[in-house]
Amino acid sequence: MSNSSGRPGSARTSALAEDMRLLIGKLKRRLREQGDHGDLTPSQTAVLLRLEKGGPATVSSLARSEGMRPQSMSSAIAALEAAGLVRGAPDPDDGRQTIMSLTDACRERIRAGRAARQDWLSRTITARLSPPEQDELAAAVRLLKRLIDD
Amino acid sequence: MSNSSGRPGSARTSALAEDMRLLIGKLKRRLREQGDHGDLTPSQTAVLLRLEKGGPATVSSLARSEGMRPQSMSSAIAALEAAGLVRGAPDPDDGRQTIMSLTDACRERIRAGRAARQDWLSRTITARLSPPEQDELAAAVRLLKRLIDD
DNA sequence: CTAATATCAGGACAACTGATATAT
């Protein structure tokens, strides 16, 4: 039912918001089910994503970013280092710091996990939506991007 | 390994899937930022949602649902009971079981948290999308629901 | 007597706080 009455209706918008809230939760859960998270703690996962997004960083700066104590970050990083996911190098300019960065193996692992989630989504879209419906969805995605812009 | 479907338009669909994957993550994060989760563990939150969705249940059935041991569920529930969020009553038919249910205070708390998240979404939709665009989004939501159906 | 429910006891792990060595 298309209701294109120009009223900035609160009831209709509220119903749409409820639908979207439930929908986003379920989609996120489905995506999460796909990839192999590996048995990392949430903090460890957050550190890897932070390093990927922000580049190499020290233990203390990572601790600040994640709202953890440096001691906790140290042990989290020790586990990641033992798993071959991050690598530490001494800072040539400041002997106190150790600069952590992702290993190539970790980048590949992150890429593979993302690809698995994206593949599921891609396959599901292809299987369940007709090409015109896919166009409709693509148009709506452009609208949704506006909702998360600053 | 990137697309096992035999249909044409894989490249466009793949780009759409990537956009959606990033978009869903960001929307979920924005929603999460809104509500006050309270300082509950993920397991405790899961138990409350399970009780809300499935109605009263025993400790063991909750443990099975959440993939925990009954002992761990017992202590999680003890904390929730101390916080006044759940309430236990003996099963009249089976003296071994204790049936847990949500308190009214807990239902109100869940409702308030959800309302906060939904309000943000509702306000953002109203502020950033024109009424016709809202109609377009509502139509796309119906398409998206098809993606998460079993 | 066997099976299911709930709990008590102790261990493992990831986070915390406090204290310490090293470098700026």
Next chain:
DNA sequence: CATATATCAGTTTTCCTGATATTA
């Protein structure tokens, strides 16, 4: 000396495994 980084200890929390009482 004052500050910052990283780590070494011990504690708390949340899960686990193992054992026990009660009821079906």
